[in-house]
Amino acid sequence: MEISKAELASAAAASAGNQSQELTGAEVLVKALQAEGVNYVWGYPGGAVLYIYDAFYKQDTIQHVLVRHEQAAVHAADGFARATGEVGVALVTSGPGLTNAVTGIATAYMDSIPMVIISGQVPTAAIGLDAFQECDTVGITRPIVKHNFLVKDPKDLAMTMKKAFHIARTGRPGPVVVDVPKDVSFKKVTYTGYPDKVEMRSYNPVRKGHGGQIRKALQLLLNAKRPYIYTGGGVLLGNATNELRTLVDMLGYPVTNTLMGLGAYPASDRKFLGMLGMHGTIEANNAMQNCDVLLAVGARFDDRVIGNVKHFAQNERKIIHIDIDPSSISKRVKVDIPIVGDVKDVLTELISMIREATQKPDAGALADWWKTIETWRSKDCLKYDRGNQDVIKPQYVVETLWNMTKDADAYITSDVGQHQMWAAQYYRFDEPRRWINSGGLGTMGVGIPYAMGIKLAKPESEVFTITGEGSVQMCIQELSTCLQYNTPIKICALNNRYLGMVRQWQEIEYSGRYSHSYMDALPNFVKLAEAYGHVGMLIERPQDVEPALREARKLKDRTVFMDFRTDPTENVFPMVKAGMGITEMLLGSEDL
Numbered sequence: 001m002e003i004s005k006a007e008l009a010s011a012a013a014a015s016a017g018n019q020s021q022e023l024t025g026a027e028v029l030v031k032a033l034q035a036e037g038v039n040y041v042w043g044y045p046g047g048a049v050l051y052i053y054d055a056f057y058k059q060d061t062i063q064h065v066l067v068r069h070e071q072a073a074v075h076a077a078d079g080f081a082r083a084t085g086e087v088g089v090a091l092v093t094s095g096p097g098l099t100n101a102v103t104g105i106a107t108a109y110m111d112s113i114p115m116v117i118i119s120g121q122v123p124t125a126a127i128g129l130d131a132f133q134e135c136d137t138v139g140i141t142r143p144i145v146k147h148n149f150l151v152k153d154p155k156d157l158a159m160t161m162k163k164a165f166h167i168a169r170t171g172r173p174g175p176v177v178v179d180v181p182k183d184v185s186f187k188k189v190t191y192t193g194y195p196d197k198v199e200m201r202s203y204n205p206v207r208k209g210h211g212g213q214i215r216k217a218l219q220l221l222l223n224a225k226r227p228y229i230y231t232g233g234g235v236l237l238g239n240a241t242n243e244l245r246t247l248v249d250m251l252g253y254p255v256t257n258t259l260m261g262l263g264a265y266p267a268s269d270r271k272f273l274g275m276l277g278m279h280g281t282i283e284a285n286n287a288m289q290n291c292d293v294l295l296a297v298g299a300r301f302d303d304r305v306i307g308n309v310k311h312f313a314q315n316e317r318k319i320i321h322i323d324i325d326p327s328s329i330s331k332r333v334k335v336d337i338p339i340v341g342d343v344k345d346v347l348t349e350l351i352s353m354i355r356e357a358t359q360k361p362d363a364g365a366l367a368d369w370w371k372t373i374e375t376w377r378s379k380d381c382l383k384y385d386r387g388n389q390d391v392i393k394p395q396y397v398v399e400t401l402w403n404m405t406k407d408a409d410a411y412i413t414s415d416v417g418q419h420q421m422w423a424a425q426y427y428r429f430d431e432p433r434r435w436i437n438s439g440g441l442g443t444m445g446v447g448i449p450y451a452m453g454i455k456l457a458k459p460e461s462e463v464f465t466i467t468g469e470g471s472v473q474m475c476i477q478e479l480s481t482c483l484q485y486n487t488p489i490k491i492c493a494l495n496n497r498y499l500g501m502v503r504q505w506q507e508i509e510y511s512g513r514y515s516h517s518y519m520d521a522l523p524n525f526v527k528l529a530e531a532y533g534h535v536g537m538l539i540e541r542p543q544d545v546e547p548a549l550r551e552a553r554k555l556k557d558r559t560v561f562m563d564f565r566t567d568p569t570e571n572v573f574p575m576v577k578a579g580m581g582i583t584e585m586l587l588g589s590e591d592l
């Protein structure tokens with residue numbers, strides 16, 4: 001019989017509970033992390049956390065990774081969490097350490113990523129006195145965390161950590177900050193073991209969906225003439241890709257993923273219509289607008305998906321919405337059948353109801369619906385100039401990478417901008433948790449730290465970062481961390497010499513007034529990579545794209561920075577302009 005990690009953790013907790021010990025708060029903190037099964041912590045030291053760093057020094061089960069900037073510590077732990085499904089842990093000092101971490105915390109919060117961020121704080125007696133490196137961590141992080149704690153007594157540390165991990169990973173996941181004043185980490189306390197249970201009267205997330213609601217949903221789904229399954233990050237967060245696959249196979253209905261859901265359903269399957277939304281495919285967006293029954297699964301009707309809400313409401317459709325967070329339901333779009341619960345539990349119940357049902361989907365109506373969808377699909381909206389031999393098309397780099405690695409054990413991280421959208425459109429993700437990017441906050445700079453976090457957890461896998469020359473400079477210092485911890489990643493920079501996504505908006509929405517979107521004086525990335533101890537490559541011709549990628553992959557143990565000089569004028573299409581409806585798409589430069 002296999003023993004789960006959680007069981008191991010609670011066994012460790014129970015045995016630790018047998019003997020009480022006098023420990024410092026910092027030592028209790030480390031024991032808590034060990035009991036939670038934590039193997040990696042990304043962090044950066046400073047005065048307020050030196051007792052914690054001292055406690056790390058005296059143990060050898062947790063590897064601490066010293067980053068070069070606290071923002072990257074949080075991103076790396078976040079990338080680790082996205083790829084593994086475990087809670088990512090970061091450690092920062094008080095004041096500037098915490099404020100540097102804020103972007104990372106907000107990024108994780110917007111995409112519902114389970115994390116625990118431990119921050120140092122000035123001693124309790126100094127709080128509120130403008131002490132050296134003091135900041136109001138609880139106040140600053142309140143709007144960007146699922147929960148936060150200020151620990152005032154070392155006696156509370158173990159239970160606080162237990163709660164922090166529990167809150168981070170249950171219900172709608174999210175980051176939890178634990179702020180630890182220096183005296184709390186220094187004082188001794190009698191440690192009687194890590195708690196094995198946690199109860200919070202005010203926090204009891206629902207897992208099981210309401211049976212009556214699921215039955216109503218089933219009825220609607222079976223009576224549908226133009227059904228559509230719209231799935232998001234919640235399917236990945238809830239580890240429900242198998243259930244989704246079973247459901248879609250049983251019903252034969254078309255399915256789409258949001259940017260955050262890519263990989264939740266295999267992109268190579270014909271029933272998949274591609275990503276929907278602002279840069280979604282014609283078929284995915286038209287199906288969203290024209291369906292008569294919409295099953296939304298772990299997706300939150302984001303503005304980049306729905307576009308103009310009034311336009312979306314012009315067509316009548318019944319909406320079923322499965323989401324673990326009641327506050328996500330009817331937030332932006334009114335739904336008809338809300339089902340609050342965990343996507344895995346709810347889909348399992350729905351599947352068993354479908355199995356028992358005598359009624360089957362309306363095959364005739366479904367065939368007509370598929371015919372309509374195929375006419376949209378035949379427009380081949382992701383076509384681009386593949387024959388161009390003068391300049392590297394950015395889409396070609398992504399497509400080539402996909403062709404080379406589709407059967408490999410590969411993870412793709414990205415930064416934010418046009419390159420992110422091309423990665424989402426042209427790399428066809430068949431498996432969950434392989435596509436790691438920032439959707440909700442859209443944080444430039446995540447690409448390298450995400451890759452670094454994943455590579456540590458998955459040393460045998462290939463990890464690629466698709467980035468832009470703008471984004472990559474926001475956390476480029478982490479190339480140094482990659483060398484120190486031997487996390488060889490492959491960076492594919494689609495270098496268009498522009499803040500391309502900004503340039504695209506300026507071309508389309510601001511009559512070509514390119515205000516501060518051109519990057520002059522870029523560094524020599526090849527030399528920069530070499531200066532950090534890595535390999536740099538400059539690729540300027542389309543025919544060199546594939547050989548460069550091949551060579552980089554061969555250099556298994558090296559971090560390689562590939563500087564692809566791509567077409568500076570290329571835009572991301574389809575595109576729904578701000579304020580437009582999701583079917584009002586620009587399909588190419590001829591539409592401008």
Ligand SMILES: Cc1cc2nc3c(=O)[nH]c(=O)nc-3n(C[C@H](O)[C@H](O)[C@H](O)COP(=O)(O)OP(=O)(O)OC[C@H]3O[C@@H](n4cnc5c(N)ncnc54)[C@H](O)[C@@H]3O)c2cc1C
Pocket residue numbers: 110111112171172173231232233234235237238239257258259260261275276277278279280297298299300301302304305322323324325328341342343344416417420421438439440441442443501
């Ligand atoms: C430049 C740029 C362009 C973008 N363009 C697009 C675009 O064209 N198309 C697009 O889709 N997005 C796009 N985005 C991303 C967009 O901003 C949103 O991040 C994204 O659409 C949200 O995805 P989601 O609805 O899957 O929600 P997520 O943020 O992934 O939220 C998940 C939902 O699932 C729920 N959930 C979590 N766990 C569970 C569980 N166990 N059971 C049930 N429910 C659960 C949560 O409560 C939440 O409501 C773009 C972002 C950027 C930066």
Ligand SMILES: Cc1ncc(C[n+]2csc(CCOP(=O)(O)OP(=O)(O)O)c2C)c(N)n1
Pocket residue numbers: 415416417418419420442443444467468469470471472494496498499500501502
């Ligand atoms: C931290 C941060 N600042 C600003 C932005 C706004 N922004 C979105 S995309 C983009 C341009 C990105 O440029 P680059 O990395 O070169 O990618 P490209 O669009 O050219 O592919 C900017 C500035 C952002 N998303 N994040």
Ligand SMILES: [Mg+2]
Pocket residue numbers: 468469470494495496497498499500
């Ligand atoms: Mg660029």
